[in-house]
Amino acid sequence: MSEQVVLVTGSTSGIGEATARRFARDGATVVFNSRASTEVGEALARATPGSHYVRADIAVADDCRALVAQVLDRCGRLDVLVNNAGTTRVIDHRDLASASIDVWREIFEVNVFGTWQLSVAAMEALRATRGSIVNVTSIAGLRPTGSSIPYAASKAALNHLTALLAKAVGPEVRVNAVAPGLVDTPWTADWDAQRRFVSTHAPLRRSGAPEDVADVIVALATTSYVTGQVVVVDGGLTLSS
Numbered sequence: 001m002s003e004q005v006v007l008v009t010g011s012t013s014g015i016g017e018a019t020a021r022r023f024a025r026d027g028a029t030v031v032f033n034s035r036a037s038t039e040v041g042e043a044l045a046r047a048t049p050g051s052h053y054v055r056a057d058i059a060v061a062d063d064c065r066a067l068v069a070q071v072l073d074r075c076g077r078l079d080v081l082v083n084n085a086g087t088t089r090v091i092d093h094r095d096l097a098s099a100s101i102d103v104w105r106e107i108f109e110v111n112v113f114g115t116w117q118l119s120v121a122a123m124e125a126l127r128a129t130r131g132s133i134v135n136v137t138s139i140a141g142l143r144p145t146g147s148s149i150p151y152a153a154s155k156a157a158l159n160h161l162t163a164l165l166a167k168a169v170g171p172e173v174r175v176n177a178v179a180p181g182l183v184d185t186p187w188t189a190d191w192d193a194q195r196r197f198v199s200t201h202a203p204l205r206r207s208g209a210p211e212d213v214a215d216v217i218v219a220l221a222t223t224s225y226v227t228g229q230v231v232v233v234d235g236g237l238t239l240s241s
């Protein structure tokens, strides 16, 4: 991937960080991004040869345009966009009152509208390189599970957006998604009950590592004849629940 430029949103932690590191290890020029953790991002870029860090909140349209402009200014091209940044609120699905419209808006602003507006902002650059997008969704977007109903619905929207966008922007640009199950990141650090459930019910008997998801993101970004697909990366959990 030595000539390739890869932008990974939300890459100062968890799945995004593992993905950015993996692309960098394969020789790509990587752009790290986050909304708040600027010092971590800058340290990652210093420690990863040839990489960059750009702060941007993907929920803000101006930030998305500026992020793409920064990538092109610093790196000259964009080959892969990994839409990984996401947010949630943990709300029992039966607690309807807590899933207020403000919560729905907050989650959709990042997970759906953010992914959409950054993809649109990056499209001209991706067309120029015949590049690709990989969205990070969730098995919560495929099954009636997940940290809250608004979160699960946002990931279902992203799964469908993946197929629709793939149809709209081919043949120049491919668009795929990974749908992780439970992955060990700061986001899920205190999800002990879920981790126990996965280790007893999933055929592969463990929760995922960020690198397990990164492997599939890199595969989808580097293959050439797959588009519009959502690849489940859950150790087989959805086979048994």
Ligand SMILES: NC(=O)c1ccc[n+]([C@@H]2O[C@H](COP(=O)([O-])OP(=O)(O)OC[C@H]3O[C@@H](n4cnc5c(N)ncnc54)[C@H](OP(=O)(O)O)[C@@H]3O)[C@@H](O)[C@H]2O)c1
Binding pocket: 009, 010, 011, 012, 013, 014, 015, 016, 033, 034, 035, 036, 037, 038, 056, 057, 058, 059, 084, 085, 086, 087, 110, 114, 136, 137, 138, 139, 179, 180, 181, 182, 183, 184, 185, 186, 187, 188
């Ligand atoms: N962990 C799991 O079990 C799991 C399962 C299924 C799907 N996923 C999905 O995987 C993705 C990554 O999750 P993770 O577990 O790796 O989370 P994480 O470790 O909490 O990392 C989230 C990253 O996103 C950044 N971020 C958050 N909001 C942002 C915004 N508006 N703009 C730019 N960056 C933003 C965070 O940095 P700052 O906060 O500093 O901005 C951080 O770098 C999410 O889309 C999540 O829905 C995770």
